[in-house]
Amino acid sequence: MAHDQRKGFVGEVVSKTLRTMTEGANPKTVVIRSSILALASFISSIPYFYYLTVNFGFFPLGSSARDIWVFIAGELFLTSVLVFLCALVGFSFSSRYGLPGLGRAKEALGFLPHLIVIGGFMVFASYFLFDRFFVESSPLLYPRGAIYLFGFPLKGAFTDEAVLRLCLTTIGLGFFQAVFRGFDAIKKRRGWLPQKDVAKVAGISPDKAVAVFFVSALASLYTLRVFAFSGVEFGFEYLPCMGIFLSFASNLVLSYFFVTRGLLYSMALHFLFGMKYFLVALSVG
Secondary structure, rough: OOOHHHHHHHHHHHHHHHHHHHHOOOOHHHHHHHHHHHHHHHHHHHHHHHHHHHHHHOOOOOHHHHHHHHHHHHHHHHHHHHHHHHHHHHHHHHOOOOOOOEEEEEEEHHHEEEEHHHHHHHHHHHHHHHHHHHHHOOOHHHHOOOHHHHHHHHHHHHHHHHHHOOOOOOOHHHHHHHHHHHHHHHHHHHOOOOOOOOOOOOEEHHHHHHHHHHHHHHHHOHHHHHHHHHHHOHHHHHHHHHHHHHOOOOOOOOHHHHHHHHHHHHHHHHHHHOOHHHHHHHHHO
């Protein structure tokens, strides 16, 4: 009896603590949305992991198809678990940190023409400034075939956005909000705080602007791994520097739409940006 009472007390404390931290986020809705996002990530990542496994020699010649698919299944499982956990964090804390979370589907559909224009600009800028040169040194990084040309952008829209935007940006915003609150408390004690509100940066608060910048810079460092994976040495030359700059700029735009309008917007824009693979495929024939 006493054990059950203690267990019930601990459960109630944990439940109330989580409700306070998440500011009333519906646990059922959070789990359902996270599960859907994880499933979408699992399915959309199949072409991606199959392409990498087969084309980059992860297995020695003569390996059975069963060994290859077991490896791919393991990667897919780990990725979907990661996306599920990231989505749990993002959907749980979005409201607390003043983020739109998933966003509204009806409004996102109405804004789609604008996203198509922005995505088109990003595609052509990436192609003319970077991809048309990089494909010559690393052609395997640009897939052929419809299943890959659609699969890569879908994987980016579901998996990358769940990790970079929904999770890391949310966590980063929470951290920087705490930092800004600490600074404000110090300023108030010393009488330094100005009477007027702090100016917004591009229509968003300074803490959101810093979080967007930080996550974009962090994501752009992944370009270094891409260069290493493709055998291209990084140096202060045009191609590596332009690759990092475009990665930073694209992540900056995606993060901005996430913190101002929601995940649906950044997912849609990420998918549209992935259409650069079609443009490269058409250009190389």
